[in-house]
Amino acid sequence: MHRMIFPNLPVKDVAAARAFWTHLGFDFNEEFCNDRAACLVINDLASVMLLQEDFFHGFHQTQRHTGTEALICLTATSRDDVDRLCDRAGDAGAEAAGTVDEGPMYGGSFRDPDGHLWEVLWMETS
CATH class of the missing domain: 3.10.180.10 (2,3-Dihydroxybiphenyl 1,2-Dioxygenase, domain 1)
Incomplete structure (x- = not known):
């Protein structure tokens, strides 16, 4: 079995994050995109969820971290x-x-x- 992976990262501005990764030549899975989230496709088994900071921290009531995580x-x-x-x-x-x-x-x-x-x-x- 091949496992998929979906790391989730907080972003300040989903539209700006999308523009950045689009400039680098990456695509997005529109099925999992909205104004608070964007699904950055790495390949068939890996995508990165770019989530608006408040949305990201709302999943587990986490707080913003200031160092490299x-x-x-x-x-x-x-x-x-x-x-x-x-x-x-x-x-x-x-x-x-x-x-x-x-x-x-x-x-x-x-x-x-x-x-x-x-x-x-x-x-x-x-």
């Missing part, structure tokens, strides 16, 4: 794909968080406009 990593198809996605993120308002080159692994990272930390990683496989 998670590090989310997306794979890339090549080194150029890493650079291209990170550059597009910067163009769309993300803060660059650096690159790492460790032999068979190459990655970049950025903080999206809501402060979530994303890594983009390419791994050479033989």
Whole structure:
């Protein structure tokens, strides 16, 4: 059995978050989108729910956290794909968080406009 995963992230402005990820070339599942939520499609088994902050915290009566809560990593198809996605993120308002080159692994990272930390990683496989 293949499991699906739907991480949920709080965002300040759902429309702005959608615009950011659309600029990076991602699609949304409109069946699960409204003015308080947007379903960012990563692939057939992974989507990220971008939820308006008050809506996000209403599920379990949680409170806003001010530090890094998670590090989310997306794979890339090549080194150029890493650079291209990170550059597009910067163009769309993300803060660059650096690159790492460790032999068979190459990655970049950025903080999206809501402060979530994303890594983009390419791994050479033989």
